[in-house]
Amino acid sequence: MKTIHLMAAAACVLVLAVWTQSGVHAQQTAAGADGPRFTAANELMRPTDFREWIFVTSGLGMTYNEDVAGAPARVPNFTNVYVNPSSYRSFMKTGQWPEKTMFILEIRASQSEGSINKGGNFQAGLSAIEASVKDSARYPGKWAYFNFGRGTELKDRVVALPTTQNCYACHSANAAVDNTFVQFYPTLLEVAREKGTLRH
Ligand code: HEC
Numbered sequence: 434m435k436t437i438h439l440m441a442a443a444a445c446v447l448v449l450a451v452w453t454q455s456g457v458h459a460q461q462t463a464a465g466a467d468g469p470r471f472t473a474a475n476e477l478m479r480p481t482d483f484r485e486w487i488f489v490t491s492g493l494g495m496t497y498n499e500d501v502a503g504a505p506a507r508v509p510n511f512t513n514v515y516v517n518p519s520s521y522r523s524f525m526k527t528g529q530w531p532e533k534t535m536f537i538l539e540i541r542a543s544q545s546e547g548s549i550n551k552g553g554n555f556q557a558g559l560s561a562i563e564a565s566v567k568d569s570a571r572y573p574g575k576w577a578y579f580n581f582g583r584g585t586e587l588k589d590r591v592v593a594l595p596t597t598q599n600c601y602a603c604h605s606a607n608a609a610v611d612n613t614f615v616q617f618y619p620t621l622l623e624v625a626r627e628k629g630t631l632r633h
Pocket residue numbers: 490491492493495497512513514536537538563564565578579580594598599600601603604608612613614615617618
């Protein structure tokens with residue numbers, strides 16, 4: 434009799450343990466677990482699965498320096514913008530970015546000659562990966578900027594760039610929604626207009 438009781442009690446504990454664990458897990462995925470991950474040394478880890486995030490847009494040959502505009506034509510780069518899925522869903526509802534939003538800017542070379550292509554450009558080798566994170570508990574300026582380095586020498590983890598880097602000034606002065614260049618992201622621009630969250 435005693436053994437049966439003990440076994441029943443053990444089974445209860447097991448069921449409870451599994452139930453609690455799955456509960457905790459569900460909560461983690463709901464609360465933006467797809468966003469930035471940091472090491473104890475405050476380094477941002479480079480997400481290896483950002484190609485499964487939401488693809489926001491792709492810029493082609495965008496340049497921000499007026500003196501470059503008159504210079505001899507350069508081969509344009511593509512800039513692919515990705516955002517973590519839970520923040521994207523939140524933006525679609527509110528037109529604003531929640532805490533723990535993370536963007537990846539993937540810069541790729543463009544190529545025009547290859548295979549059957551007779552005109553236009555397609556994406557080629559990886560040039561660099563940059564990132565931004567919104568986390569006001571971690572960064573006094575709310576947003577922080579990161580550079581994971583160039584194509585063949587990507588770093589797995591990096592600390593935020595110093596706030597003296599031009600990323601901070603350009604994004605905060607010119608971006609349309611909360612440091613992000615929504616003016617260049619057509620589907621998000623519609624949402625921001627509708628929700629009235631555009632700055633410019
Ligand atoms: C002179 C202005 C300027 C500077 C300086 C600049 N950016 Fe940007 N950034 C832009 C523009 C414009 C876009 C939109 C790109 C597109 O549409 O492809 C952008 C997009 C981004 C995005 C995508 C999310 C967003 O904010 O819209 C990230 C991430 C990013 N930049 C990181 C950086 C980092 C890191 C640096 C510094 C090393 C930097 N940027 C410096 C203008 C700038």
